[in-house]
Amino acid sequence: MATTLTEHAPHADAHHHELSFVRKYIFSEDHKIIGIQFLFMSLFFLLVGGLLAAIMRWQLAYPTDAANPLPGGGLFPETMVNNGIILPEFYNSAVTMHGTIMIFFAIMPLLVGVFANYLIPLQIGAPDMAFPKLNMASFWTAFPAGLIMLAGFFVEGGHSSAGWTQYAPLSADPEWTGVYAGQRLWLISMIILGFASLMGAVNYITTVINMRAPGMTWFRIPLPTWALFITAILILLAIPVLTGALIMLLFDQTIGTTFFASATGGEPLLWQHMFWFFGHPEVYILILPGMGFVSEIIAAGSRKPIFGYAAMVLAIIAIAFIGWLVWGHHMFQSGMNPMLGMSFMVTTMIIAVPSAIKVFNWLGTMWRGDLHFHTPMLHAVAFVAMFVIGGLSGVFVASTPVDIFLHDTYFVVAHIHYVLFGGSLFAIFGAITFWYPKMFGRMMNSTLGKIHFWLTLIFFNLVFFPMHNLGIAGMMRRIYDFTQYEYLAPFQGLQLFISWSAFVLIGAQFIFAFNFLYSLFRGEKAPQNPWHANSLEWTAAPSPPPHGNFAHTPTVYRGPYEYSHPDTPGDYWPQNEPGPAAPAPEPVYAE
Amino acid sequence: MGWLPEAASTFADSIDGIFYLILAITGVIFVGVEAVLLWFAVKYRHREGRKAYHTHGNIRVEVVWTALPAVLVVLIGVLSIRPWLHIRSPDSIPPEAYAVDMTAKQFEWNASYVGPDGAMGTDDDVTQRNQLHIPVGRPVVVMLRSEDVIHSFFLPEFRVKQDAVPGMETAVWFQATRTGEFNLACAELCGTGHTRMGGRVIVYSADDFDAWLLAEGAGPPLGARLASSTDQP
Numbered sequence: 001m002a003t004t005l006t007e008h009a010p011h012a013d014a015h016h017h018e019l020s021f022v023r024k025y026i027f028s029e030d031h032k033i034i035g036i037q038f039l040f041m042s043l044f045f046l047l048v049g050g051l052l053a054a055i056m057r058w059q060l061a062y063p064t065d066a067a068n069p070l071p072g073g074g075l076f077p078e079t080m081v082n083n084g085i086i087l088p089e090f091y092n093s094a095v096t097m098h099g100t101i102m103i104f105f106a107i108m109p110l111l112v113g114v115f116a117n118y119l120i121p122l123q124i125g126a127p128d129m130a131f132p133k134l135n136m137a138s139f140w141t142a143f144p145a146g147l148i149m150l151a152g153f154f155v156e157g158g159h160s161s162a163g164w165t166q167y168a169p170l171s172a173d174p175e176w177t178g179v180y181a182g183q184r185l186w187l188i189s190m191i192i193l194g195f196a197s198l199m200g201a202v203n204y205i206t207t208v209i210n211m212r213a214p215g216m217t218w219f220r221i222p223l224p225t226w227a228l229f230i231t232a233i234l235i236l237l238a239i240p241v242l243t244g245a246l247i248m249l250l251f252d253q254t255i256g257t258t259f260f261a262s263a264t265g266g267e268p269l270l271w272q273h274m275f276w277f278f279g280h281p282e283v284y285i286l287i288l289p290g291m292g293f294v295s296e297i298i299a300a301g302s303r304k305p306i307f308g309y310a311a312m313v314l315a316i317i318a319i320a321f322i323g324w325l326v327w328g329h330h331m332f333q334s335g336m337n338p339m340l341g342m343s344f345m346v347t348t349m350i351i352a353v354p355s356a357i358k359v360f361n362w363l364g365t366m367w368r369g370d371l372h373f374h375t376p377m378l379h380a381v382a383f384v385a386m387f388v389i390g391g392l393s394g395v396f397v398a399s400t401p402v403d404i405f406l407h408d409t410y411f412v413v414a415h416i417h418y419v420l421f422g423g424s425l426f427a428i429f430g431a432i433t434f435w436y437p438k439m440f441g442r443m444m445n446s447t448l449g450k451i452h453f454w455l456t457l458i459f460f461n462l463v464f465f466p467m468h469n470l471g472i473a474g475m476m477r478r479i480y481d482f483t484q485y486e487y488l489a490p491f492q493g494l495q496l497f498i499s500w501s502a503f504v505l506i507g508a509q510f511i512f513a514f515n516f517l518y519s520l521f522r523g524e525k526a527p528q529n530p531w532h533a534n535s536l537e538w539t540a541a542p543s544p545p546p547h548g549n550f551a552h553t554p555t556v557y558r559g560p561y562e563y564s565h566p567d568t569p570g571d572y573w574p575q576n577e578p579g580p581a582a583p584a585p586e587p588v589y590a591e
Numbered sequence: 592m593g594w595l596p597e598a599a600s601t602f603a604d605s606i607d608g609i610f611y612l613i614l615a616i617t618g619v620i621f622v623g624v625e626a627v628l629l630w631f632a633v634k635y636r637h638r639e640g641r642k643a644y645h646t647h648g649n650i651r652v653e654v655v656w657t658a659l660p661a662v663l664v665v666l667i668g669v670l671s672i673r674p675w676l677h678i679r680s681p682d683s684i685p686p687e688a689y690a691v692d693m694t695a696k697q698f699e700w701n702a703s704y705v706g707p708d709g710a711m712g713t714d715d716d717v718t719q720r721n722q723l724h725i726p727v728g729r730p731v732v733v734m735l736r737s738e739d740v741i742h743s744f745f746l747p748e749f750r751v752k753q754d755a756v757p758g759m760e761t762a763v764w765f766q767a768t769r770t771g772e773f774n775l776a777c778a779e780l781c782g783t784g785h786t787r788m789g790g791r792v793i794v795y796s797a798d799d800f801d802a803w804l805l806a807e808g809a810g811p812p813l814g815a816r817l818a819s820s821t822d823q824p
Contacts, residue, residue: 088783088785088786089783092782092783092785095780161782161783162780163780167740167780169741169757170740170741170780170782176697176739176740176781176782177782178783262756262757262758262759263757263758267758268741268756268757268758268759269759302635303642303643304643304645304646305645305646306647307648307649308647308649308653309647311648311657333743333752333754334756335756335759335761338675338676338679338680338681339680341675341679342672342675342676345668345671345672346668349664349667350661350664352660352664353657353664356660357653357656357657359624360656361648361653363624363628364648364649364652366632366635367635368635368643368644368646369643369644370635370637370638370642371631371632371635371636371637372637373632373637381628381632384628385625388621388625389621392620395613395616395664396610396613396614398664398667398668399609399613399667399668399671400671400675400679401605401606401609401671401674401675401678402606402609402613402671404606404678404750404751404752405595405610405747407752407778408743408745408752408778409778469594473595473596474596474774474776476745476776476777478780478785480785480786481786482786484786484787485774485776485789486774487747561647563643563645564642564644564645565645
C-alpha cells in the first residue's frame with residue numbers, strides 16, 4: 001500500500017483499483033456500494049410486502065369464499081390456506097407482516113439506508129462516510145435481521161400476528177395468538193435491525209458535521225442532506241426507546257417477566273407509550289427524507305430556486321422537534337387520561353403548520369418556473385398532491401372527538417397510505433429515477449417510467465381513496481371477514497373494487513422492476529449531469545463516481561438552488577463553479 | 592358509498608358537527624391546493640425559450656401561509672375540547688346513569704346487569720353474552736374491563752369507542768336517542784377470532800326496558816332506581 005500511496009498521493013481514490021470483488025461489492029466500505037446494497041435489499045422487501053398486501057386484498061375481495069380460492073393457495077401449508085381459503089391466523093400474520101416489512105424493511109431503508117448512504121458524502125463534497133467500516137457493519141447487521149424476519153414465515157405456528165404495533169398483552173404471551181417462534185423471531189430481528197439503524201445514524205450525523213467540503217456552510221447544504229441529517233438525529237434518539245421496549249417484550253415472552261401483563265402487575269399501556277414515543281418520530285423518519293428529495297427534484301425540474309429555503313430547513317427542524325410531543329394522539333381511545341389527550345391534540349394540530357409551510361413552498365417553487373415533467377418530476381409533483389390529502393385527513397383524526405369514531409377504522413388505513421405510499425413511496429420512485437443515472441451510469445427508460453407513474457398514481461387513488469369512505473362508514477381495520485357484521489356486509493362491492501385496483505397497482509410495479517433491471521444493462525449511457533442540477537454529486541463527480549468520489553475536494557461557492565439566475569447565461573449555476581458569490585438576496589418585499 | 596352510520600346517541604351531534612366542519616375546511620384547502628398545483632403544472636410547463644423567474648421567496652407571503660393554517664388548526668382544536676370533555680371527562684358522567692358492567696375476553700362481550708338486590712357484583716347479577724340492553728333517553732354508563740388482551744368497545748351508531756385494557760376499569764357513558772337494534776363491534780385486533788367479536792345493542796323505551804329487566808330476573812325497575820337515587824343526596 002505504501003508504494004501505491006506515494007504514486008497516487010493526490011487522489012483520494014488511489015487504492016481502490018486493488019480491491020478484490022468481495023471487498024468491492026460485498027463487504028464494501030464504499031458508501032455508494034453500501035447504498036446500492038440497501039437498494040437491492042429493500043426493493044426485494046418492497047416486493048414481499050406488496051405480495052402480503054395482495055393476500056390480504058384477496059381475502060377482503062372474497063371473504064372466506066370457497067368459490068374464489070386464493071390463486072396459488074395450494075403452495076401454502078394447510079395451517080395458512082385451507083382449500084384456497086385464507087385462514088384468520090394467516091390473515092392476521094399478513095396484516096402484521098405487511099406493516100412490519102413495508103415500514104422497517106422497505107420504506108425506512110429505501111429512504112435512509114439507500115439515500116443517506118449514497119447522497120450525503122456526495123452532496124457535501126466528502127470522499128466517503130466518517131466511519132466506513134461502521135457503515136459496512138450497518139448493512140451486514142440489517143441483512144441478517146432481514147433473513148431472521150423472513151424465517152418467521154416458515155416456523156410452526158406462523159409469523160407474528162399481533163399487528164405491526166405489537167400491542168401487549170396480545171404480543172406478550174403466546175397463549176393469546178398461538179404464535180410462538182414467529183413472535184420471538186419478529187422481536188429478535190427488530191432488535192438487530194435497530195442496531196443497524198443506530199450505526200447508520202451515528203455515521204450520517206458525524207459525516208454531515210465534520211466532512212463538509214470547503215465553502216459548504218450549513219445553509220448551502222442541499223435539502224435532501226438536511227432532511228437526512230435531521231432524520232438521523234431522530235433515529236439516534238428514537239430507536240433506543242423501541243429497542244428497549246422490544247427487549248422487555250422479549251423477556252415477557254421468554255423468561256417470564258411481566259412488564260406488560262396486567263395480571264401480574266404489568267402495565268399494557270406502558271407498551272403503547274414506549275412504542276409510540278418511538279413510533280411517532282418514526283412517522284417523520286419516514287416522511288422527512290422524502291420531503292428533501294422532492295424539494296431537490298422540484299427545484300431542478302422547475303429550474304427555480306427553492307421558494308423559502310430557510311423556511312424549508314426550519315420546517316424540517318420544527319417537524320422533528322414537535323414530532324416528539326405528539327405520540328399520545330395514537331392513544332386517544334386507549335383509556336389514557338382525557339386531559340392528556342387534550343394536550344396531545346393541541347401539539348398534533350400545531351405540527352400541521354410546518355407541513356403546510358412545506359406544501360406552500362413547493363407550490364411557490366413551481367410558480368413562474370420552467371417545468372420539465374421528466375419521470376422524477378412527475379413523481380415529485382404527485383408527492384405534493386398526495387401528501388396534501390394525507391396531511392388533511394390527519395386533521396380529522398387529530399381532533400379527539402372525531403377520532404373516537406374514526407380511530408382503528410379504514411380511515412386511518414387511508415391516512416397512513418396517503419402519507420407512506422402517496423408521500424414516501426412516490427418520493428422514493430422520484431429519487432430512484434432521479435439519482436439512478438448517478439448510481440449506475442445509465443438512464444432509466446423514460447417511456448416505461450411514465451407508464452409506471454400514471455398507472456401507479458391512478459390505481460393508488462382507486463385503492464386508497466375509497467378507504468376513507470369505508471372508515472367513515474365505521475369499518476374497522478384489521479378485520480378478517482367484515483361480512484360478519486351486518487352493517488358492513490353491504491360494502492363487499494366496494495372492497496372487491498379496491499382489491500382489483502390493488503392487484504393492478506401491484507402489477508404496475510413490475511413495470512418499474514423491469515425498467516430498473518433492464519436499464520442496468522441496456523439503459524442509455526448517462527451524462528455526468530443529466531438534469532442540469534447544481535449540487536456536487538452532479539457537478540463535481542462522474543456518473544457513477546469512483547471510490548473516493550471526487551478527484552479533488554470541491555470548493556463550494558453558493559447554495560444548491562441557483563437556477564435561472566439573471567447573471568448567468570444558462571439556467572443553472574453549479575455550487576462548485578468559481579465566480580462571484582451569488583448577490584445578496586433580493587429585497588424582502590420585492591413582489 | 593360509505594357515510595357516517597345513522598346516529599343513535601346524543602354524542603352524534605357534536606362529533607358529526609366537528610367532522611363536517613373539518614370536512615368543509617379541509618375540503619376547501621384540498622380543492623384550492625390541488626387546483627393551484629394543476630394550474631401551475633399546465634401554465635408553467637416547459638416551452639421553448641421560457642426562462643424561469645429567479646426568486647428565493649417572499650417573507651410576506653410566507654408569514655401569511657404560516658399564520659393561516661395555524662389559526663385554522665387552533666380553531667379546530669379549540670372547538671374539539673368541549674365535546675371531548677363532555678364525552679370523556681369522568682366528571683361528565685351523569686350520576687343517575689344506569690350502570691352496566693361489560694367484560695371483554697377473547698372473543699366475546701359479557702354484559703352484566705344489577706340483580707334484584709340492587710348491588711352490582713353479587714351473585715344475582717344477570718350476565719348476557721354479546722348483547723347490550725339499554726333504555727332510550729337515559730344516560731348509561733358501561734364499566735369496561737378485559738380479562739385477557741386489549742379489546743375496543745365500538746358502537747358505530749352511538750359514536751362510542753373505548754379500549755378495554757386488562758387491569759384497568761374504564762367508564763364509558765352515552766345516551767341513546769332512539770329505540771331499535773344497533774351494532775357492537777371490537778375495533779382492536781385481539782387475536783384469531785377478532786373478526787367475530789361482534790354483538791348487538793338493543794335499545795328499549797323506558798317501560799319496555801323495565802319489562803325486559805323483569806323478564807330476565809334483573810334488578811329493580813329503572814323508574815324505581817331513578818327515584819331512589821334522587822332521594823338520596
